Amino acid sequence: MTSAPDPSPRPIRVPLTQLRRGQRAIVHCDAIDGLPEGDRCLLHAMGMHDECHIRVCSPGTPCIVQIDSTRLGLSADVAGRILVTPIDDAGVAGTRAP
Amino acid sequence: MTAPRSMPRIAVLGNPNTGKTTLFNRLCGVRARTANFPGSTVEGRVGVHRSPAGDAELELVDLPGCYSLSIDFPESQVCRDCLDGGIDGVEPDAMLVVVDATNLRRNLQFAAQALTRRLPAVVALNMWDAASTRADRVDPAALARGLGCPVVPVSARTGEGLPALDVALDTVSGLPFGPDALVARLQKLPPADAPAPALAAWADTVVRQSMAAPGVAPEPRRDALVDRVDVALTHPFLGIAVFAVTMAALFSAIFMVASVPMDLIDLVFGTLTERVHAVLPEGILADLLADGILAGIGGVVIFLPQICLLFFLLSLLEDSGYLARAAFAVDRIMRRFGLSGPSFIPLLSSHACALPGIMSTRLIRDDRERLATILVAPFMTCSARLPVYVLLIGILSVGRPAWFAGVAFTACYALGAGAGLVSALIARRTILRGPARPLVMELPPYRIPGLRNALLVTWDRARVFLRNAGTTILAISVVMWWLSAFPRATEADDRTQQAASFAGQLGEAVQPAFAPLGFDSQLTVGVMTSFLAREVFVSTMAILAGTGADADLGDETVLQQVAAMPRADGAPVFDPPTAAAALVFFVLAMQCLPTLAVTRRETGSWKWPAIQLGWMTVVAYAGAWIAHATVAAFTGGGA
Numbered sequence: 001m002t003s004a005p006d007p008s009p010r011p012i013r014v015p016l017t018q019l020r021r022g023q024r025a026i027v028h029c030d031a032i033d034g035l036p037e038g039d040r041c042l043l044h045a046m047g048m049h050d051e052c053h054i055r056v057c058s059p060g061t062p063c064i065v066q067i068d069s070t071r072l073g074l075s076a077d078v079a080g081r082i083l084v085t086p087i088d089d090a091g092v093a094g095t096r097a098p
Numbered sequence: 099m100t101a102p103r104s105m106p107r108i109a110v111l112g113n114p115n116t117g118k119t120t121l122f123n124r125l126c127g128v129r130a131r132t133a134n135f136p137g138s139t140v141e142g143r144v145g146v147h148r149s150p151a152g153d154a155e156l157e158l159v160d161l162p163g164c165y166s167l168s169i170d171f172p173e174s175q176v177c178r179d180c181l182d183g184g185i186d187g188v189e190p191d192a193m194l195v196v197v198d199a200t201n202l203r204r205n206l207q208f209a210a211q212a213l214t215r216r217l218p219a220v221v222a223l224n225m226w227d228a229a230s231t232r233a234d235r236v237d238p239a240a241l242a243r244g245l246g247c248p249v250v251p252v253s254a255r256t257g258e259g260l261p262a263l264d265v266a267l268d269t270v271s272g273l274p275f276g277p278d279a280l281v282a283r284l285q286k287l288p289p290a291d292a293p294a295p296a297l298a299a300w301a302d303t304v305v306r307q308s309m310a311a312p313g314v315a316p317e318p319r320r321d322a323l324v325d326r327v328d329v330a331l332t333h334p335f336l337g338i339a340v341f342a343v344t345m346a347a348l349f350s351a352i353f354m355v356a357s358v359p360m361d362l363i364d365l366v367f368g369t370l371t372e373r374v375h376a377v378l379p380e381g382i383l384a385d386l387l388a389d390g391i392l393a394g395i396g397g398v399v400i401f402l403p404q405i406c407l408l409f410f411l412l413s414l415l416e417d418s419g420y421l422a423r424a425a426f427a428v429d430r431i432m433r434r435f436g437l438s439g440p441s442f443i444p445l446l447s448s449h450a451c452a453l454p455g456i457m458s459t460r461l462i463r464d465d466r467e468r469l470a471t472i473l474v475a476p477f478m479t480c481s482a483r484l485p486v487y488v489l490l491i492g493i494l495s496v497g498r499p500a501w502f503a504g505v506a507f508t509a510c511y512a513l514g515a516g517a518g519l520v521s522a523l524i525a526r527r528t529i530l531r532g533p534a535r536p537l538v539m540e541l542p543p544y545r546i547p548g549l550r551n552a553l554l555v556t557w558d559r560a561r562v563f564l565r566n567a568g569t570t571i572l573a574i575s576v577v578m579w580w581l582s583a584f585p586r587a588t589e590a591d592d593r594t595q596q597a598a599s600f601a602g603q604l605g606e607a608v609q610p611a612f613a614p615l616g617f618d619s620q621l622t623v624g625v626m627t628s629f630l631a632r633e634v635f636v637s638t639m640a641i642l643a644g645t646g647a648d649a650d651l652g653d654e655t656v657l658q659q660v661a662a663m664p665r666a667d668g669a670p671v672f673d674p675p676t677a678a679a680a681l682v683f684f685v686l687a688m689q690c691l692p693t694l695a696v697t698r699r700e701t702g703s704w705k706w707p708a709i710q711l712g713w714m715t716v717v718a719y720a721g722a723w724i725a726h727a728t729v730a731a732f733t734g735g736g737a
Contacts, residue, residue: 047207073422075538
């Protein structure tokens, strides 16, 4: 017996480094790996927790993102490990077909 | 740290960049001192706050800014220890939690962690001058209900709200805080071990319920201008160019402005030395006072104007928000050498003097990266090297085009910085192996820096500098004076005394080791006596050339006499290969005992200063040998 495929579209997940300036996104902290535990905890304490909204102030590597009223500078090795789902101005997440 | 228990102790804590230290400075003024927390390299400050009426005193402990009380970073550990009474066995009587009113949601997450402690607390809603004009401002009374403790809106920058904060601190520090009070507060807070998303959700709810204008949602600012400035200041090329210009202006200002008080200090100590010789009968006591103690103290104090200016200007740059951007911009370059952006400020400071540079490595979180930065900081060209450069480049420039001296000076700076970075890379791949820590740093908002705060920081740093370096160098000066003054020569002239002294004998004994660099015994004595402080080289060579210890490099005759110094066989001491070798040696060698002492203090072990001294000496010797051989090959000269 096989289960039926899930027909709902999946949110796109891309590395933070691929976002453009001004673009907004939702962070998936469950996907951050390869960072020391201390740095993961620091990111959380600085406001970058799961499902938080960010805005890209300066794209590329390294990059600057804004979380709430905090601007964070992230080196390439950190930004490249953070997966995000881009959202539009209305807060709707980008999706891809299943 | 010791706790005078005659007054209540208040722990001041909060996120970085909340204006916590500005508020502390505002409350304590000059009645504060820097303190090292036991078992940690983290620095904090302890001060006494007097109520405006002068009838009450509080001891404030300014804890290092941290993002969370639960993570395993030194600053978080220090905060936990202090709140638990683990610093000197005394718990604080109350907490002052400083939050940034313009960034409440994140700051409240830290406040929630702090407020779960069984201590009475006051929350200072700082930067209220900026927050109170926004549509999404909170109502402090509503926020106090949400947090279960008094909330006082203040502006550390302007002093607004400080009387109310006085009253609140006085009240909570005098009241008992029993289990019932804690339970009532805990009911309003998330659990102490709540995960980050739960803390964020709680903070969001509290902020929404505390809005001054009903229906207004808290909205982060999206400033397109700040975005553009950030892009420019952190750009790989433009950002570095802006940084280079800023640093050039900073160092020009330091060297230009500091020269006046430095000359004045030099004059004062020169006059004092003359007075000592005039008043006291000639002998050991007069020599000890004048050439040992006064020369030692003067040798340190003369750099104080540069140190003060450096910290003052760096404090202004830091408060403005620029310094964090500069560190971020150079992170890419530093990373290639096993370091990261936070290592850059200490290396930058070391261009004025390695002592404050090494002390400022406390900002670096990664222990190995911090050690690597400490080890290579003395490679940066400090102001004490400049007199030596002037002398040796002056000798090398004779008969050469006018641009030669400028190029040589620049090359010396580049050689020092390059050797430091390559040494850091070697250290990070061998004894301090490990990748550069990923850079995660907050870029604080751009602000107009406060002069009062910068002056208080400068005052505090100057005291630390004088205490740390002054005491060490004074003791060493006396020892070096003894080595150069004894045994007493039968003839009274300086040159004979230098040769007959223990230092002189040591120079003779060690000279064979320096022979491959072209150094004769006189130049070796110069190198040996300048082990204490490299600028001593100039006065030693002037004495050996027969011009006197108070030689002025502006005097052409001194330069010519030193340049024309003969070896025992009549050949010049400073032929081009030897002068080049000596220059490279002084660019790369340690030759600064106070730096070794500060390295010992900051690393807590003699192992690291020993490695630092050994490595720099090897690099300096190898570099000088290569310089000697290269110049000799081109000129056909060399001893």
